[in-house]
Amino acid sequence: MNNWYKSLMDTLTNSNTWEDLGITAIRIVLIVVISKLIMWVLHKSLDRIVLERASKHPPSQARRMTTVGKLVKNVVTYIMYFILFMLLLSEVGINLGPLLAGAGVVGIAIGFGAQSLVKDILTGFFIILEDQFAVGDVIQTGTFKGTVEVIGLRTTKILSWTGEVHMIPNGMINEVTNFSVNNTLAVVDVLVAYEAHVDRALSIISETMNQLKHENLVKRPEVLGVQLMSATSVTIRVTGECKPNTHHMVARVMNKEIKDALDRNGIEVPYPRMVTYQRTYEEG
Template identity: 50%
Template sequence: MSEDMEVYATEILDWLKKHILIEAVFWNIISIILIYVGSRILIRITNKLMSHMVIHKSRGPIKFDVRRANTIGKLINNLISYTINFITVLMILGQLGLHLGPLLAGAGVLGLAIGFGAQSLVKDVITGFFIIFEDQFGVGDVIQIDQFKGTVEEIGIRVTRLKSWTGEVHIIPNGNIKQVTNFSVHNSLAVVDVSISYESDVDKATRILKEVMTELYENSDNIMKEPEVLGVQMIGETDLKLRIIVECRPNSQGSVTRIMNAELKRRLDENGIKMRG
């Protein structure tokens, strides 16, 4: 009878151990899922808070430059995301039974070793911070770095993403940025030379140019100041060049120039003034 009781008790203990293990695994899985979902929600909340702060700073009584606010906001979002993801990984590893003390100590030693061999990475990060806080350029600016020209899509802690007007995305390490040309800080200047035949009436051509430019100024949002028709810029053997300068919004000189060329050609043809190529 006692042997039967011992066998029965052993079976009950095995059953309890098995179910306790299953329950522990189940709750570990639930905890991991909750940690992961919570981290995603926290990242979303912080991103929305940063967006709200950027809007508030841009519209509040103490105004903050929108370009710079957007750039710093994206950088802080990246840093927060990296930090939350790192803490999430540590918490998940803890749920899996790994001891975090030795792991963090080993990570510190490994980080020190990597630091000696990753000087270029440190250089990229430091250069990125100086780019942002010196406001050299911001997200949405049109810039040129070496032979790459395009719109800044993102300034990260290590790289800058630049999208060219033909759609290519250039990823440039911040440490490699030596010289930058920013086309979005000040108004641009459109310079158009109109070549007319040597026999044409210069006064009449100049009057037509002024009329056309006045009309374009009144109807275009990209032209910031009254265009100037400077007059005869150069006298050639067979033609005269009349120069026009127009102050435009940043990076709009190309579209303004195309509109000017089309309208000037049409009006000069209507008035019988021949243009030279």
């Protein structure tokens, strides 16, 4: 015990020890700073390359290039962090030879317990290869719906319209609905009271839709006619083809224009009413 304590004190009081520690600390800081700088330069270069190429291609191909660019940035980041980790181990005096030699055996052992990780990575590559969706698309998978922000090596990040960020492992993405590929249909059901003249209401709605202008409309909305007759109202259905994932916005505009037109022309929208009958009784 005394020998161990004496050896420790000799080491701590040796000026060469502190000099070596100082040099090692400086080298570690330099390695970290240079690695971060290299990653920053590589990321900026990839962003510039993707932006230049995307500007020369149609939107569908541009989206795919953006997605691939972000995936490549993820791969570069993982590789750089691995290299940084190995350099730091080397600086603190760990021999990398035996470590790398045993990596194969350790890798096999880990592989049996990391099947889900491999599945996530392979699924991520197939998502991009098959162009199932890209960054910026609005998709739904399972109960999650939102805008794709990142397609990573292991997970896909989806931002919902209310602000929540969903991190979904790629291996769990089995069924996907992509709302950003084809044109969508805005559907508006207009309720008209039975007291109103249906043909006149159809004419007013049709004229209003003919005059409707909106940047997301692909063609003029179409009045399909009477869709349903319920106990209290007649339902008139109107549809409008619009750009991908803009049907909710266009439907709101159509609803407002139709409501204003019906109000101007005195066409009533049905609402709950109460009818009271008063009965009088004669005495005698």
